[in-house]
Amino acid sequence: MPGADAAAQAWARITVPYIAQRPVMRRSPDGGVTFPRSSSKGYRYEVAIQPWLPNRPTTVPTFDVHTGTGRLLVLDLDAGRVPAEAAADRAGHVGAVADRAVALIEECGGRALVDRSPSGGAHVYVLWSAPRPFHELRTLARALALRFAPLVDTSPMESGDGQIRGPGAPHKSTGGRLTGFMTLTCSVEEAEAVCSRPCGPRVWEALHVELAAELAELAGGRTVVASHPDAPQAPLDANGEPYRLRRGGRAAIRADLEETARTGVFDRARYVSSSEARQAILSSAAARGWRLEQVRARLTPGGEWAAIAGWWRDDALLTAEWTKAVAFAAPLSDASAKTPAVREVGDSVRGRNTRETEITPPDPQRVPGHRHSLMTCARRPQPSRSAEEGRVRDLYFVKPGGWGGTQVRSPAPWQAREYQRIRTWWQAVRIVERLLELEWGGKGLVYRALLRAFGAAAQMSGSTVVEFGTRQLAYMAGGIDHTTVARALQQLRQGPYALIDLVQEARGVRADVYQLVVPDAVAADAAWRSWRAGRIEALHPCFRVLGLPAAFAYEALAGGALTASELSTAALLPRSTAYDALRTLAEHGLAERTADGRWRRGDADLDAVAAATGADDLAAAQLDGHRRDRREWHAFLGIVHDPGRATGSRAHRPVAAPDGRRRPGRRRPGASVRRLAPPWLKPPPRTRPITEADLPRPKEVDVGLAELHQQYAAADALSQRPSLPPDVAAAIRDDLAVIAADEDRLHAERHAYEVELQALRQARDERTRPAAQARTTGRT
Template structure:
């Protein structure tokens, strides 16, 4: 089956071609309709109150080509499907994004050994048909298609959402604005693919490839069922919502929607140039670099690339516009700083400031004490102990990043690093001061906009332990965004592999991470499914170097959770600062100086800079 896929699946030339030579007649293409449909019926389409719909009683498919637009029913009478129908629509994303999505989905399907047929709409949309050897339950098919929509912003999953009315135009069908659906795959190859349909084993490979997206959709569905996430409301044709939802639900900031789809609100931005500058300004404010932006033009941000008229224009203007974005961000920061009180870190008093090298050595010693002594102590405290373990890791990570052992850090900044509520962090900070043997000591109370001040030092009773143990390689982290989705058990297990002095077994991971054996086994199995880690023939675990935790966090939706928490914290700070301003007339500050509902939805830059940027955004 996999070998046949290389011959029968559409090639890259087929995917990107705008037209094919020797196009068969529409009536010949219509003969594929019964091989695609879930039942041998179609619906005729017509305009109703300015919207094109497919109402009425289904009509039996015959050899004669319908004279008007016709869409075959995707589901059978029992709700099952025989073909996965992927509808890439230019009303959901720019043409360049649609073409890129078709290529990306085609590559994914081929890598899983799935063969498919592709057609092209006169409007520029594309359809990919994945025939199934065994009929699939409609709910399972919808789950798969909605997971694919996470990877392709232009994918409309609606044909698979309604078992009774879900339908799609097939090759040869008349388009609502004239013309016919054209087949991109050669007709003979299309017949072969639709007759020699895909085996269940290939579908299982696709499920494994879509594991992060499937998990994210299930979690969002559970939250919707509890009433925590509102379902997206239907929009008028051609309208762009103020905060465009993702194709399979949830919330999304307007600028991220522009960067993904290339569509923008013409009432706010008069041209594509203004829309892309808004996106670039925001990325610059979030700490991105030009190489990181370039790298995501074919990843997270195909819509940003589509806002340029051509590839040559992109190459000519991107660097120039990025310089403007950096200058705009710097000027905005200077303007705001003139109206804000000093919130810089508190400097040590009564002596010289510690050097950067001494701070890094101190953190290394403190890590040894953490792993050898405090982790075991906190383990006995249950759930609170887990919070204390990660809070102390966050303290050490902040020390290394800011190169100081005197921390003037608010609860909300630590809450960002831990994925916790700031009230929980406030309680944990007090407990950490009590239980850390003097490692973390509060030396000043919060006042006005300044947070509590803590001194972090190596306790006298643990100095010998710190010196006897060898420093560990790598960086220490609190909760990285991906582990907001996977949980603290996975974070500790991954750390045990990442920072181990050798490649550990499952038993060694459970011992070093100080978690239960069953918890370790479940976490390791899940991370292995996401290709974060792998086990060799000696049953020892390794980190998969080619898997990006930042990209996986994006696929699991953890980056959206980070952005939502940043937004909440900025709103809360705005309320607090407004209260301070009312009691200090000399420090007047507009709310827009602290929070803008569009531009303050942060994206954390990918790569090693992610943790550093998170601290700066949260502070």
């Protein structure tokens, strides 16, 4: 058959070593219609993979079902899904979409393979350098399906048991004859070169940035990365720069603005100066899904927009105006378009001052509560004093060596690097949890809950340095006792996989300060950015009653519907524990089963479940206990006066006011206050039995030791012992001399002390004798 030799080469050199995620293959019993694992009678169609070309339609697995991971992302472009308007050339339309998919991967820095089927369909393969969890690859495949809809069939990536015909595999058979093979669009040597250099974390991250709009749609409208309170009201790309999501990816800017960007010539009837023209170009690019790095690439020497590169004096101004353009390009339904963010100003591009960064910041006295933006605009009404009093924030910093020799004061932009480090640490947590699952054993649930509390604390503080007390961490970790948290912290900061580091111990009212740490052993794997929807959440109070396994099962269902087996792998729970957790979630409406047997999150509200189960009362009781401990500790430190703990102090007794009412007295400077330690701070009772070491030594033992000392103090006694080596005897003699000298010195010091004490007493008596005699004479 024509092409059989090339197909055999592709099967042996590409599919077997690279595409197959397990060393097995499935042979179709019906000519390529279905690919079951076995028949109803027990005949197995899944066998060990062989390097020679199969004689019937065969598939290979897209995931490792045992580990729940895979290194392959495949797009199945089905010719039967071609729209009606392109039905005249189905193969051509499929090929054009495949080229667009490959161009997208290459734009993100990656590499992809394409093979074509005799029916006109195609497969696009992307290999990764590290195994990725099943649900992450499935989510990415769904996002690509939205981008290239409706051609992509996500069936091969929808299950941990997914299958795909690899390059060289027989396609279908009709009447006992094969219809053809899956044919590579490049040579086998080129395909081997692509497979030998799989895509890394940078490609993974860039691809998620490119598909951010589709990923947000899959997440129900939520952004694919958690936002920080001080961040711009827009998603951030891999470089920490804001941009606007756009379904379908980047589009071309307006034609007249594109012409201006290429030539540097703008319509002066429409734009007063180049400032307005350049801001219009940035706003058009931002509204059409561009990112700042793509704009910079056009402005480089030799780039398509090199003619206008000189319109920005430096990259700082370009960054500032881009942030402003992103804020201006917000859709009307976006809340950030109605309520200006920290960096959003102006109602229109033409009404803004875009010529230069302000040298003088706005006067806080003239604009009370003004939250400085990148540029100011006189047309925007300033907030009133009553609404914004007390909210002045100085976001300026002085840029040394500024433009024209002046000290330019420009707004200090929000730095996304700290938050990105938190997300990298969160990815490292996921890796370490899997590595230490068996070592942690039964304590693993507590450790994992505590790590989520640390992640939530880092997000709340916007820093990788966390200063939360054990009681607050215990509250955020689902009601764990604070003493258990203290022991768990010691474990988590030890060993080669330590995820936290104690940088400063607690003192006074300040808690221990911890630094989030990415272990060196997993630093390379943690570079894969974690693109999970929403924030890093601490455990909800309702799981105090439902249990920690239910909490982690509920967390795993955030990525989409899973089978019980897949959830067990994703949540790191034993199979039986996963079933019990799903049953518990289903009883309270937090999980429901789909028609195809998978599980997904239910519609029940966590707060309502907490109120129904009484978990909110348990959380409130724990919080009250923590507050009571804090009050006692503060009273012990003398920071807050506790009347019930120092009633005997005269300095705090209430005194009468002139109007007859009682008022608390003021403590005199230097007056002592009786402060009792909190009950939980007292030392624990003795738990070990009393031994002889704890008892006083008997007198006869002291007498025996004294006699022995006198016996060995004489030099003659030492010389009469032939078994004692001369060097040992000399050492003992020197030690005894030192002891004798110390005793003489102590005796002399004690005598001098007594003499001095007697002299002080005589001086005191001489001073007090005349007064005593006077009192005696007066009485007589």
